[in-house]
Amino acid sequence: MRIICEGPYDLRLSWRMLSAFSGRSASRDGSLAMWWEGRPTAIFLRQTSMDPPVVEIIADPLPGKARRFQQHLRMVLNADLALEPFYRRLRRDRTLRPIVNSLIGLKPLRPPDIFQMLVIAISEQQISMTAANRVRERLLSSFGTPAGKLTAFPRPEDIAPRGVDELRACGLSQRKAEYLSELANKVVTGEIDFDSWEDMSDDELLGMLRSHRGIGEWTAEYMLVRGLGRTDVVPASDLGVRRVVGHYLAGGSDPAAQEVRELLAPWAPWRGLTAFYLLAHYRMIQMGLDQAQ
Known part of the structure; x- marks a missing residue:
C-alpha cells in the first residue's frame, strides 16, 4: 500500500517531531502502533520518493477495509496539507523566511486517534x-x-x-x-x-x-x-508557544496570550502552523531534538 502526498513532504523530518513526544506508541524508525478494526496493529512507514512524495505502508496484521485504512493514515500523515501557499506567505517575512527554508516538507503529524x-x-x-x-x-x-x-x-x-x-x-x-x-x-x-x-x-x-x-x-x-489538524488554531497560553513567539517575533520578550494572538494574526489562516514551525525550529535546530522539553 502506498500514499501519494501533497508536496513538499519530508516524512523523516516530520516523524522526528512526532516520535520525540509519543513514547512507545511510536518509534524513531517510522513505525507506529494503533488500533484498527479492534486489533492492535503495527504500521511501518517509509518514504520512497520526494517528488512526488510517496509513502509506502506495511501493516501487521493486514488491515481490513483497506481504502478506509489508507484514508485514515492520510489523516495521520497530514498527507493532504498543502504547504506551498503557507511557504509563500511566510517567505515575505525576513525573520520567518530562513525558518521555513530550513524545515521544507515538515508537516504536523496527528495521533492515530x-x-x-x-x-x-x-x-x-x-x-x-x-x-x-x-x-x-x-x-x-x-x-x-x-x-x-x-x-x-x-x-x-x-x-x-x-x-x-x-x-x-x-x-x-x-x-x-x-x-x-x-x-x-x-x-x-x-x-x-x-x-x-x-x-x-x-x-x-x-x-x-x-x-x-x-x-x-x-x-x-x-x-x-x-x-484535528486545525492549522489556524493557536494554544496561545502555552508556555512553549509564548517562548518561541517572543523569541522570533517580539525581540525576545515574554508575551501574554493575547499578545501572542496579535503577533500571529498576520499569518492567518495558518497561525497554528506558524507556531508549530517556530516550535520545531527552536527545538530541532537550536536546542537539538533530544534536549527538547
Missing part, C-alpha cells in the same frame, strides 16, 4: 513535557496492548473500567485521573462522538470541548491544532 490526543493534552496540563511523557509511558505499560515491538495506546474501553486510584498510580493527579475516567466513560457510552467533530467549525469545537470537565481553553486549542 482522538482519544489518544485527549490523553496527551490532559497529561500535559501544567507539567513539563518530560513529566507528561513519564505518565503516558506508565499508561502504556499498565493499559496498552502489544503490537509487535511497540504498544498500542489504551482505548477508551481500556480506561473506562479503571478506578481513579489505578490511574493515579500512573502518575496522574487526582483531578486529572477523574477527568480521564469521565471522558473515557463518555466516549464508551456515546455521549462524546468523535465522528461528528470533523464537520464542526473551530469555534463550535472549542465551545463543545470546554463544556467537558477538565478541558479548558489551552486543552481545547491544543486538541484542535494537534489532534
